Amino acid sequence: xxxxxxxxxxxxxxxxxxxxxxxxxxxxxxxxxxxxxxxxxxxxxxxxxxxxxxxxxxxxxxxxxxxxxxxxxxxxxxxxxxxxxxxxxxxxxxxxxxxxxxxxxxxxxxxxxxxxxxxxxxxxxxxxxxxxxxxxxxxxxxxxxxxxxxxxxxxxxxxxxxxxxxxxxxxxxxxxxxxxxxxxxxxxxxxxxxxxxxxxxxxxxxxxxxxxxxxxxxxxxxxxxxxxxxxxxxxxxxxxxxxxxxxxxxxxxxxxxxxxxxxxxxxxxxxxxxxxxxxxxxxxxxxxxxxxxxxxxxxxxxxxxxxxxxxxxxxxxxxxxxxxxxxxxxxxxxxxxxxxxxxxxxxxxxxxxxxxxxxxxxxxxxxxxxxxxxxxxxxxxxxxxxxxxxxxxxxxxxxxxxxxxxxxxxxxxxxxxxxxxxxxxxxxxxxxx
Numbered sequence: 107x108x109x110x111x112x113x114x115x116x117x118x119x120x121x122x123x124x125x126x127x128x129x130x131x132x133x134x135x136x137x138x139x140x141x142x143x144x145x146x147x148x149x150x151x152x153x154x155x156x157x158x159x160x161x162x163x164x165x166x167x168x169x170x171x172x173x174x175x176x177x178x179x180x181x182x183x184x185x186x187x188x189x190x191x192x193x194x195x196x197x198x199x200x201x202x203x204x205x206x207x208x209x210x211x212x213x214x215x216x217x218x219x220x221x222x223x224x225x226x227x228x229x230x231x232x233x234x235x236x237x238x239x240x241x242x243x244x245x246x247x248x249x250x251x252x253x254x255x256x257x258x259x260x261x262x263x264x265x266x267x268x269x270x271x272x273x274x275x276x277x278x279x280x281x282x283x284x285x286x287x288x289x290x291x292x293x294x295x296x297x298x299x300x301x302x303x304x305x306x307x308x309x310x311x312x313x314x315x316x317x318x319x320x321x322x323x324x325x326x327x328x329x330x331x332x333x334x335x336x337x338x339x340x341x342x343x344x345x346x347x348x349x350x351x352x353x354x355x356x357x358x359x360x361x362x363x364x365x366x367x368x369x370x371x372x373x374x375x376x377x378x379x380x381x382x383x384x385x386x387x388x389x390x391x392x393x394x395x396x397x398x399x400x401x402x403x404x405x406x407x408x409x410x411x412x413x414x415x416x417x418x419x420x421x422x423x424x425x426x427x428x429x430x431x432x433x434x435x436x437x438x439x440x441x442x443x444x445x446x447x448x449x450x451x452x453x454x455x456x457x458x459x460x461x462x463x464x465x466x467x468x469x470x471x472x473x474x475x476x477x478x479x480x481x482x483x484x485x486x487x488x489x490x491x492x493x494x495x496x497x498x499x500x501x502x503x504x505x506x507x508x509x510x511x512x513x514x515x516x517x518x519x520x521x522x523x524x525x526x527x528x529x530x531x532x533x534x535x536x537x538x539x
Contacts, residue, residue, distance in 0.1 A: 108317040109290075110309055127307075128153050128198040130223050132163065132188060134170050134453070135240060135275040136204035141177060142286040144184045146311035152188040153195070163188040171279050171451040195230035200307050202238045203227070204275065209386055214393035215243050217251060224252045228259025236269040236303045238293075242328050242387050244394040248272040248321040249296060265297040271304035272321040274328030279381075280451040290314040294324030332387040333406060338373040339384065340409035343416050346375035346539055350423075357531040357538055375539055377508050377529040378416040378458025380447025385413070385456045417462035420529055423539070424504055425469060427525050433503065436470030441491055441502035443519065444509025445477045449530075452479035459508045463488050474502065478513045499523045507532070 125148060129136045132154040140150045154160050162169055164187060166179045178186075195201055205219035220241055227237060237256060239248050248271070253264050264270040273293045278284065291312045295301030301317050308315045318324040342356070349356040356375065364372050379385045392406040425435045445459035446452055454460075463473045463485050474491040475483055476498050483490070491498035496518060499505045505523040507516065510530040517534060520526040528535040 107319075108305075110305055110315040110317070111313065125149055126198050127151070127200040127202065128195050129202045129204060130154075130227070131204035131206070131219075131241075132156075132159055133204065133206070134172065134279050135277050136202070137163075137168075137170050138172055138277060138286050139202065139204065139240070139275075140186060141173060141181055142311045144181050144186045148310060150181075150186050151194045151198075152186065153190070153192060154188060155190060157190055160188040160190050171453060172277075172285075192226045192230055195227055196232060198235060200236040200238065201227050201231075202240060204240045206382075207241045207243050207390075208382075209389055212393070214397070215247075215390045217243065217247065220247070220252060221255065224255040225259055228256040231256060231260040231262060231268060233262060233267045236271070236300075236307060238271045238273050238304055238307075240273055240275045242274060242383070242390070243325060244390045245322040245325040245329070246394075247325060253296065265300055269295065269297075269300040269303040270321075271295040271300050272324045273304060273308065274324060274331075276328075276331075279453055280448055287311065288313050290316050292316050292318055292324050292327050294318030294321045296321060326391075329387055329391040332383045333391060333409075335373070336379065336384050336388045336413065337405050337409045338371075339376075339379060340412040342373045342375045344412050347419060350539075355538075374531055375529075376416065376458070377420045377462055377506075377539075379413045380456040380458050381453070382455055385410075414461075417458050418465050420462055420506065420527070420539070421465040421469060423527060424466065424471075424506060427504060427527060431525070434470070435466070438471050438503040439501070440466050440471045440473050441498055441505045442473060442475045442488075443477070443495065443499075443505060443507045443514060444511050445475050445483050446479055446509055446511075449510050450479070450512050454480065454483070460485055462506075462508065474498070477509070478511055495519060496522045499526075507535075 127148050127150050129140045130153045132152045140152055144150050159169055163178055166175055168175050168178045203223045205223050207215045210216040239252055253270055257263060262268050271293055276289045291308045293304040293315060295304055305315050305317055346356050360372050363370050388406045392403040395403045428435050428438055442459055445457055446454050447457040466473050467487055473488045475488055476491040476495050499519045499522040504525045507528045507530055510532055516532045526537045528537050529539045531538050
């Protein structure tokens, strides 16, 4: 395994610097990547299917949590522009594909966006270009799925006429301590020379580049990272359920275990898992194992079952809290505080608040929500609460802290509430999951 530390931005005019890049897909992965590349002096054109996204960026408006409109203005001043015109690929030295890969109906990755991107790139690919896939997927996608499309549409051969590599995205939206520049970047090429070209590109604006043996190892690394988290979160979620029955404070148990300076990493229970990575990525691997090898990846399937059960468990706890005061959940007003999948951002992808709200409604509750990062929440029958969270808490029969945004004073919210359930284990809270 080779690890390369960036030596700083290269001198303009130096040979083969890959100064003209197209980043295809301008979401939470592609846009921060473009920002860091532009800062290093790389000329970047962003390519996206959405005219709304493109027009907004060209007008200086950001649509992702991690970049402000001032960040977009800075990028534009350094030469960044966005377009829906795929012909810009013809002039590119590097094309990076950052398109979504949601789950398909059969539980595997939906590669329709990757296929469309590969066809578009292949139609405009020229000799000498580096093509990198960053979209999370199963091992073998770059070589077995994308490479034939690129070669058939372009008439060029990977490893000879153009370079091909995979580099898993490691974006954690809302995180302040690690971003594109200081998070080590894994790259795996179709050939050693492809890996070298990808390493040279990313080393221009990322501190540490780590070379994988090939594309499959790079693809698998991403799935291992998120499967590790998925399985460990499932373990503490299951422990939360039986610790409550045994009258054991699991949050205190975790703090005690953390005092061991080796052999333990803390994971915390919650109302379920959200975002693109944890509830989605491990299923790519499970699907691939079953498809290619014919047997299940039992750890992943069990973890998925446990984590998916947490919204129902939280709803049951809510019902029990009301029952303890001789109140029915049918007709009760339940306030959900924080409906995004992660604290301090507006991203709602795969948020466990959605199945929780639906389960509460199924039990007859009148569900309202408050979230300083969400203007409109598209869950049928759920209404927006008073904009003052304290007033909203006082008006509800039961308050559930689903996401602990920094704007929330949990002590004050709990004091204002008749009944309060904290699913995030806030220190000092007396009603933790």
